[in-house]
Amino acid sequence: MKLKLGWLPAKLNDLIERGEESLPERRIFARAVVGSVYFKGENEAMADLTVRLATEYGMVVLKRDNKDIQFLVNYFETANWPLNLICFFEALMQQTSGRARGAVSQGPATLTHDDNRGFQLESAESELAPRLARVAMPGQMVLTSKVWHALADALEGWTSASVLHELAGFSAPVPTLHLHSRLAHARKCAACSSSLEVKQTAEGYIFVACSQGHEQIPELPIKLKRAA
């Protein structure tokens, strides 16, 4: 089988090489989570970086050029996609100094694969996500309300703004939430100067702490829940 090398998570590549999994000719997702990253102006190096990080965090890259990269966030049904998505988003923003613009939407989709065309995703989300990535400010990820509902309870300390977008070709305005990156400008830990990471508590809360475990409390929390 001819694979587009580097576009699949290593775990999936391994399973395919061992013959334990094959790429589906056709698979239906009731709730596909479709992500898109946009760079204003072509940027091959940053597009390469986006593809590498997306596959590192378990996403299947569906298509890319040097401006737009599109990926399926929840290919693996058992994966913790909200954590993967936030880790990917923050790693991307950190490594591009906040130059990327992202968007994620969720809805029904049909994924097909053939050796000639690679992956094709038939879904309204694959139209919507790149449009929303274009209305993000650098360092933001625009989430549709479905994605926000899936993430909101777990996120601790991110700032966000709700925005209604009128998009040409869409009959109603699209309610979204613009999530601001916390690591885009890669502050070091205030207490010990070591680097910051996205982490998750056993209860499922996603937060930012340094490698020594000092939790970072943002200056302007819109929502800040304690895991008791």
Ligand SMILES: [Zn+2]
């Ligand atoms: Zn620290």
